[in-house]
Amino acid sequence: MARYEAAQGQGFMMSEAQKIGTLFGVGVGPGDPELLTLKGHRLISSSPVIVYPVNGRGESLARDIVTDAISPDALELPIHVPMKTAREPAQVAYDGAADEITTHLDQGRDVVFLCAGDPFFYGSFMYLFQRIKKTHQVSVIPGVTSLTACAAALEQPLASRDDVLSVIPATLPEDRLKAELADIESAVIVKVGRHFEKVRKVLAELNLTTYAGIVERASCEGEKITPLSDMPSGERPYFSTILIYRGAETW
Amino acid sequence: MARYEAAQGQGFMMSEAQKIGTLFGVGVGPGDPELLTLKGHRLISSSPVIVYPVNGRGESLARDIVTDAISPDALELPIHVPMKTAREPAQVAYDGAADEITTHLDQGRDVVFLCAGDPFFYGSFMYLFQRIKKTHQVSVIPGVTSLTACAAALEQPLASRDDVLSVIPATLPEDRLKAELADIESAVIVKVGRHFEKVRKVLAELNLTTYAGIVERASCEGEKITPLSDMPSGERPYFSTILIYRGAETW
Numbered sequence: 001m002a003r004y005e006a007a008q009g010q011g012f013m014m015s016e017a018q019k020i021g022t023l024f025g026v027g028v029g030p031g032d033p034e035l036l037t038l039k040g041h042r043l044i045s046s047s048p049v050i051v052y053p054v055n056g057r058g059e060s061l062a063r064d065i066v067t068d069a070i071s072p073d074a075l076e077l078p079i080h081v082p083m084k085t086a087r088e089p090a091q092v093a094y095d096g097a098a099d100e101i102t103t104h105l106d107q108g109r110d111v112v113f114l115c116a117g118d119p120f121f122y123g124s125f126m127y128l129f130q131r132i133k134k135t136h137q138v139s140v141i142p143g144v145t146s147l148t149a150c151a152a153a154l155e156q157p158l159a160s161r162d163d164v165l166s167v168i169p170a171t172l173p174e175d176r177l178k179a180e181l182a183d184i185e186s187a188v189i190v191k192v193g194r195h196f197e198k199v200r201k202v203l204a205e206l207n208l209t210t211y212a213g214i215v216e217r218a219s220c221e222g223e224k225i226t227p228l229s230d231m232p233s234g235e236r237p238y239f240s241t242i243l244i245y246r247g248a249e250t251w
Numbered sequence: 252m253a254r255y256e257a258a259q260g261q262g263f264m265m266s267e268a269q270k271i272g273t274l275f276g277v278g279v280g281p282g283d284p285e286l287l288t289l290k291g292h293r294l295i296s297s298s299p300v301i302v303y304p305v306n307g308r309g310e311s312l313a314r315d316i317v318t319d320a321i322s323p324d325a326l327e328l329p330i331h332v333p334m335k336t337a338r339e340p341a342q343v344a345y346d347g348a349a350d351e352i353t354t355h356l357d358q359g360r361d362v363v364f365l366c367a368g369d370p371f372f373y374g375s376f377m378y379l380f381q382r383i384k385k386t387h388q389v390s391v392i393p394g395v396t397s398l399t400a401c402a403a404a405l406e407q408p409l410a411s412r413d414d415v416l417s418v419i420p421a422t423l424p425e426d427r428l429k430a431e432l433a434d435i436e437s438a439v440i441v442k443v444g445r446h447f448e449k450v451r452k453v454l455a456e457l458n459l460t461t462y463a464g465i466v467e468r469a470s471c472e473g474e475k476i477t478p479l480s481d482m483p484s485g486e487r488p489y490f491s492t493i494l495i496y497r498g499a500e501t502w
Contacts, residue, residue, distance in 0.1 A: 027399065029288070037395060038292060039285035118395075120402040120409045133406070140403035142470070144288060144369075148278065148393035151371040155384070155391065158371045162423055164431055167416040180415055219393070 021105035023132055024112045025119035027143020028065045031220035035144045044069040047112040049104050054078040062114035098131040105136050118143040147188050149218040150241045153225055159186045170195035178202045189242040196236045208244055216240045272356035274383055275363045276370035278394020279316045282471035286395045295320040298363040300355045305329040313365035349382040356387050369394040398439050400469040401492045404476055410437045421446035429453045440493040447487045459495055467491040
């Protein structure tokens, strides 16, 4: 049976639960607090419990985006998930977070989990979703992704007419990256970070450099747009996405 | 020179324009009026001129989504673009719309153009953007796309970890569609409409049917979710998107 048929079945069971809180996975958008949806704003500002991921220094991009929306009476639960290659520490962290969240749900409190961008677009929310959906009501509120925020920043279409759009993580091995990029019409390379030099090399080999633009901190203060051909050698843009658009649509 | 380098240059020139209105291309999201962004809501509710595409019957999905946000004092300009294979009638329509919009901008009025989903994701806004950007300030406000709205509806991730995500228009010829879908990890097939039987056939040939779910009217009233394997032969889902997710992420 397909994965999501099982998930649907659980969804029907869950809708019968009563007097139990709901977990809302809310996409808070790419960075500009005004790119939060009306629905996200309503849920965040009224939720008694707000959960969000933090890095090792206690910083949270998702929390920063919606600072002004959170009620001063809300209980905030930062969750730190170790970003190691080994999965076990992360599994332990997600199990612990799921226990904490379900305790609140069982006591009748709704819980909002804040997701940068969208909850189901390369996010960590899916790991909590999978755990908690088995026993409780979970609702996913989509958000604006970095894809469209970067296209808006670069002032070029993400895709048009019959274009195939490929979204490719920079974390892939060089060979695979090259194969995926070889015949693209329109592509977005996500998770660039420390993989920038590898991506630059592959794009140069494929003669795609002049079609590529880098967006750092899309939609945020300090947003920076650079043609890939202008990026100095050795410089690594921080928190960046690369768009490649070969279309030349001129209706 | 790359397309968007030229566009950037125009952007710098335009920022010096004064006492001239700005055109805002506003993504209004996938259908649920609450999935409009705060920024979109602010711009729509304060804009003196609202422009939107209509079909031959005068209906506008984008206008319907934001009905409650438009000021009763706003001037509304529906634009009908003939959806024919021949490009000339559409070009004439876009030229006329651009003239009408720039007249308002020159008289110091801001103009909002309503885009279902996101302005640069398979939208028609790019054709107005290309025309008007040459002489006037244009700002693109990203919106929630059908991609993430469909993933939320199906309760399955769009992409996770190192997944490559392919967005593929159902309008492609059958051979090309099959080639694009052959090795996918995660895919969204957009613009399904009257191409449904072709897509169904290709997915069956690739043994992908059990991984595929159809979402009709994502996030709207009447949203309907159907496993592809449950869709009766001959039935064609209206206004639908197909998601295929082969991941089995279970952290």
